[in-house]
Amino acid sequence: MELDALILSRLQFAFVIAFHIIFPAFTIGLAAFLAVCEGLWLWTKRDVFKRLYLHWIKIFALAFAMGVVSGVVMSYQFGTNWSVFADKTGSVIGPLLGYEVLTAFFLEATFLGVMLFGWKRVGNKLHFIATCAVAIGTTISAFWILSANSWMQTPAGFAIDAETGNFYATNFWDVVFNPSFPARYVHMMLAAFITTAAVILAAGAWQVVRHHEEEPTRWQMRMAAGTLAVLMPLQIWAGHWSGEVAHEYQPAKVAAIEGWWETSEVQPTILFGFPDEENERNIAEIAIPGTSPYLFPHAEGPIQGLDAFAEEDRPPVAIVFWSFRIMVGAGMAMLGLGIWGCFLWWRNRIDKPGLFHLLAIPGGALGFIAVITGWVVAEVGRQPFTVYGQLRTEDSLAPVSTGQVATSLIIFMVVYAIVFTAGSIYMARIATRGFKDDAPEPPEREHRAPGSPLAAVEEPAETGPRGRKPAE
Numbered sequence: 001m002e003l004d005a006l007i008l009s010r011l012q013f014a015f016v017i018a019f020h021i022i023f024p025a026f027t028i029g030l031a032a033f034l035a036v037c038e039g040l041w042l043w044t045k046r047d048v049f050k051r052l053y054l055h056w057i058k059i060f061a062l063a064f065a066m067g068v069v070s071g072v073v074m075s076y077q078f079g080t081n082w083s084v085f086a087d088k089t090g091s092v093i094g095p096l097l098g099y100e101v102l103t104a105f106f107l108e109a110t111f112l113g114v115m116l117f118g119w120k121r122v123g124n125k126l127h128f129i130a131t132c133a134v135a136i137g138t139t140i141s142a143f144w145i146l147s148a149n150s151w152m153q154t155p156a157g158f159a160i161d162a163e164t165g166n167f168y169a170t171n172f173w174d175v176v177f178n179p180s181f182p183a184r185y186v187h188m189m190l191a192a193f194i195t196t197a198a199v200i201l202a203a204g205a206w207q208v209v210r211h212h213e214e215e216p217t218r219w220q221m222r223m224a225a226g227t228l229a230v231l232m233p234l235q236i237w238a239g240h241w242s243g244e245v246a247h248e249y250q251p252a253k254v255a256a257i258e259g260w261w262e263t264s265e266v267q268p269t270i271l272f273g274f275p276d277e278e279n280e281r282n283i284a285e286i287a288i289p290g291t292s293p294y295l296f297p298h299a300e301g302p303i304q305g306l307d308a309f310a311e312e313d314r315p316p317v318a319i320v321f322w323s324f325r326i327m328v329g330a331g332m333a334m335l336g337l338g339i340w341g342c343f344l345w346w347r348n349r350i351d352k353p354g355l356f357h358l359l360a361i362p363g364g365a366l367g368f369i370a371v372i373t374g375w376v377v378a379e380v381g382r383q384p385f386t387v388y389g390q391l392r393t394e395d396s397l398a399p400v401s402t403g404q405v406a407t408s409l410i411i412f413m414v415v416y417a418i419v420f421t422a423g424s425i426y427m428a429r430i431a432t433r434g435f436k437d438d439a440p441e442p443p444e445r446e447h448r449a450p451g452s453p454l455a456a457v458e459e460p461a462e463t464g465p466r467g468r469k470p471a472e
Contacts, residue, residue, distance in 0.1 A: 003406075004402055005397065005400055005402045005404075005405050006393070006397050008405040008406055008409055009081040009082070010393070012081065012405060012408065013074070013077055013082070014376075014379070015409070015413065015416075016073055016074045016077065016416075018375070019070050020067065020070035020071055020073075021371055021372065021375055022368045022371065023063050023064070023066050023067030024071075024138070024141070024142065024145075025188075025191060025192045025195045025196075025368070025371045026192070026195060026196055027063045027064050027067055028138040028142060028189070028193075029194070029195055029196025029197065030059070030060045030063065030196045031060065031135035031138045032135050032138075032193060033197075033200065034053055034056060034057055034131055034135070035128075035131050035132050036223075037050075037056070038050075038053050038127070038128050038131050041053065042128055048215045048219055049219070051216045052216045052219065054119075055430075056431075057116065058430055059427045059431055061116055062427050063427060064112070066420060066423050070416075075097070080398060080400065080408075081397065081398055081400060081405060082386075082397065082398060083398040084395065084396050084397060084398055085386050085391070085396035085397075088165060088391060088396070089152075089386075089387060091166065091168045091169065092167045092168065092175055093148050095169075095172075096144050096148040096176070097144065097145075097148060099144050100140075100143075100148075103144070104137045104141035105137070107133055107134075107136065107137035108133075108134050108137035108141070111129075111137070112130075112134055114126070114127065114130035118130065139189065142185070142189060142192070143185060146181060146184055147175075147176050147178070147181050147185075150178050150180045150181035151176075151181075152387050152388065153178075153180045153246075153378065153382055153388055154179040154180040154181075155388060156174045156179060157169055157170055157171035157173070157174025158170060160390070167387070167390075167391075180242070180245050180246065183238065183242040184245075186238045187238040187241075187242050190231055190235045190238055191235065191367070191371050191374065193227060193231055194227070194231050194331075194370075195368060195370070195371055197227035197367075198224070198334055198337070198363055198366050198367040199364045199367065199431070200220050200221075201220075201221055201228070201341065202360055202362070202364025203220070203364070203431040203432050204217045204218075204220045204221035204224065204360075205356070205357035205360035205363075206361050207432060208221075208351055208352075208353050208357050209357050209358065209361070213351050217351065218350065218351045221345075221350050222350060224341070225337070225338050225340075225341025225344075225350070226345075228334050228335065228338025229338035229339050229341070229342045232331060232334055232335035232338055233335070235331060236331070236335075239328075240295075243295070244296060244298070246381075247296050249388075250382070250388060251304045251308070252304075252306070252308075252313060252314055252315060252381075253315060253320065253377075253381035253382065255305050255306045255308075255309075256306065256315045256316075256317045256320040256381060257321065257324045257377065259275055259282050260306065261281060261282070261305050261306050262305040262307050263302050263304050263307055263308050264303060265302050266289075266290050266292050266303070267291075267292035267305070268288055268290065268292070269287060269288040269292075270282060270286070271286045271287060272325075273286065273287075275321050277316075277317050277318065280306065315380055315383045315384070316380055316383065319376065320377055320380050320381045323374075323376040323377045324373070324377045326370075327369075327373040327374045330366040330367070330369045331370050333366050334366050334370070337359065337363050337366075
């Protein structure tokens with residue numbers, strides 16, 4: 001593979017978005033978790049939920065800041081490496097990204113300060129409204145971003161100017177609610193909640209193993225395990241829904257995901273194998289034959305394999321094939337942790353150190369692995385197009401040199417390795433150190449008048465050096 005400007009630009013964007021996506025995926029779920037904790041505190045008046053809120057809001061602030069910074073860098077590349085893409089699709093993509101700023105980012109920015117610094121400055125109900133507003137803002141932000149990206153996957157409601165070759169919208173609602181958007185939005189939102197639950201479960205497991213468990217530890221593990229057990233089956237359904245949409249609109253991507261090389265009336269489910277793109281076959285294949293009618297019950301006619309597409313129109317098969325299986329494997333592991341955790345909760349052993357906790361600690365990374373590999377499946381599976389079937393990636397590149405892209409890529413890698421690694425380590429330390437710093441504040445001492453008999457008892461007398469009273 002020749003490392004030309006096109007390959008390096010794709011690597012640079014992939015590197016930046018891989019770092020960026022982990023922070024929105026985490027903050028979307030964590031904002032919802034904070035809203036639930038504060039709501040439970042207001043409802044039940046139990047300090048355990050307040051302590052959970054005060055503990056995790058510190059991590060939310062750091063993750064939110066790093067998500068904003070990495071997102072700015074990602075959008076910056078549209079004007080440098082991919083300026084031709086921005087020029088051709090700007091009238092369609094631009095409004096969607098603009099609405100994300102106008103609706104979501106302004107909402108988050110307005111209430112984030114109240115959420116972070118208004119705990120003792122505003123009333124409890126107003127603070128809860130601010131927390132909910134930030135949580136809603138994160139979901140609205142995901143709405144517009146997923147809409148824009150889904151339009152690139154399944155473009156609709158547009159036309160192309162015959163003279164300039166630029167895209168323009170003919171039906172705005174068809175652009176926003178393009179065919180793949182509903183399924184992908186549900187899939188991504190569930191992924192965010194599941195990712196956050198896995199991190200919270202891992203932090204609680206670490207505290208249990210280190211014998212730092214307290215009442216908030218037990219509650220966060222119960223909430224996280226229950227979330228995984230409930231949402232993972234829904235995520236499996238949402239993933240299947242997204243796959244059915246991709247089968248209809250992006251058959252080459254599905255063929256690469258499944259490792260289908262030949263078009264056939266009935267296709268197998270390939271569990272394992274090594275795609276050999278040169279010879280168009282799978283090596284050491286393990287498959288369940290004849291299962292495609294169950295995967296795609298509404299498919300009509302033969303199910304297309306990769307042989308139905310020209311070689312230059314096929315995505316990189318091995319990357320898509322293995323990324324999908326890693327994503328599914330991570331998801332199934334989180335489902336297992338959720339069910340196991342709920343079983344231990346039922347047996348009143350979720351706060352007793354054991355094998356579950358030792359596995360749950362590294363399991364905190366499973367959500368991020370699933371999110372990143374899922375995006376690899378979506379984005380690499382769309383290749384060789386930036387706008388599927390309409391605009392090729394090689395025709396979207398800006399006139400930049402290989403040296404320029406290589407230099408900026410190295411700078412990004414060094415800066416990201418330092419800044420974001422340090423930030424992630426610091427968040428991990430906060431998450432795992434326990435809740436001693438978040439204990440409820442002691443009741444304020446009743447104020448006594450300076451001359452009252454109790455004042456001498458409750459208020460220490462002023463002393464000078466060596467404990468002597470200062471001269472009057």
